[in-house]
Amino acid sequence: FARYMDGGVNSYTSPVLFLNTKGEPMRFYIRPGPTKIQLQPLITRSGGVLCRTQESSAILLADPGETSIAMERARQFYISTQYIHDCVVQNQQLDIENYRFSNLQPALTRATARKHRGQGRMCYSLEDDAAIINFIAKCRHEVKGNRVWQQMERQGITTHSWQSMKDRFLKHLQYKISDKSPVRKPKKIPIEESSSSEHNISQTSPEPHMLKKTPNKKDLVEVMKALLKASGDVSLALTYLLGGYDRNVHRPIWTRQDDEKLLSCDSSALPQLQEKYGAQGISKRQAFLKAM
Structure with a gap:
């Protein structure tokens, strides 16, 4: 020493x-x-x-x-x-x-x-803190360097040295400026707007829109029956629900007995099924039953 x-x-x-x-x-x-x-x-x-x-x-x-x-x-x-x-x-x-x-x-x-x-060391006032925050808010990406703080000292932002202002900000003020950032504030969505959005979504959704047109408000059981008759074809099932089944217009509806023949893989029953439902109808029915 x-x-x-x-x-x-x-x-x-x-x-x-x-x-x-x-x-x-x-x-x-x-x-x-x-x-x-x-x-x-x-x-x-x-x-x-x-x-x-x-x-x-x-x-x-x-x-x-x-x-x-x-x-x-x-x-x-x-x-x-x-x-x-x-x-x-x-x-x-x-x-x-x-x-x-x-x-x-x-x-x-x-x-x-x-x-x-008999006075103590020169403290920072609220005005000093506000001046530092307002200046740094425009260039916060430079707070870790020295250039911006030296510039603040030259401009007389406060009466403190640039080293002191930098130390003050990093230890006490940087969290305050972060809280003031608009990015951190959650965006409030009015309830009316949210309700309106839900209403618009419900109107643009195809299934609720179609169900509103369904007479007598068909329940889930009726919908499942229609899908079963249509081999999972949604548009055809909707036709059954809205207008009913017309034997003269629509293709034959699969019966339980025909489903059992199709699932049995009996080759002798296949020509009969093809004649009744067609090759495409059999293919769709097989895919539908397999997915169930």
Whole structure:
């Protein structure tokens, strides 16, 4: 462990203090000067990296009393150097959001202001949550990346950093936006429409439509008798039900005795049956009796 001296207090800091959640060193950048020389050993001995040049992924550090007009015009977010000192003193990685300069003003950091005003860390308001949800709802497929969150930070969707907004959404808000999705809401079908649909189906169904035309509302027994006479021919059975059997018009009806002859496979009876019912009639009757 590295030893850190601050105000006469001896403490030991972890060599992995400035590692991110992936186990990679946190990268910092500060403009050359006395402060950089002072922070160099604190960062490197605690596992971090102090970049020689400004990198796009590096955390930008600035001394509260040394912010310049050029830094303000850069429209980039800077973290107070007090963050490094406090992390080392407390030997833990603190919330970097509390040390971000508001509008790049060389004022007290949030952490310092908290000590003076007795206020806690900057919390998310209902307006902040609503702003995040409304923005992400348009591009929710990008929530796992960083680009959309960095864009939100540039546009000032909230006063929090993009890392903080992303963490807030993934831990607390993503379920709310899912509940608001219209896909998850079941579609309510009015009862009247459902009844109408059933009515339409009943009218387009051929069997109920035919049965309504059947005189005297033939029961199931009569229907089965008609099918038996017609060897399973539905249209012919319907003719029997509606108009009755006409010996002069319709082909002969199979009798029980003829069915027994057909099932007996008696070759001597076959010519007689063919003469009475025809070869096609025998074929249909055999298929019908086999299916029963």
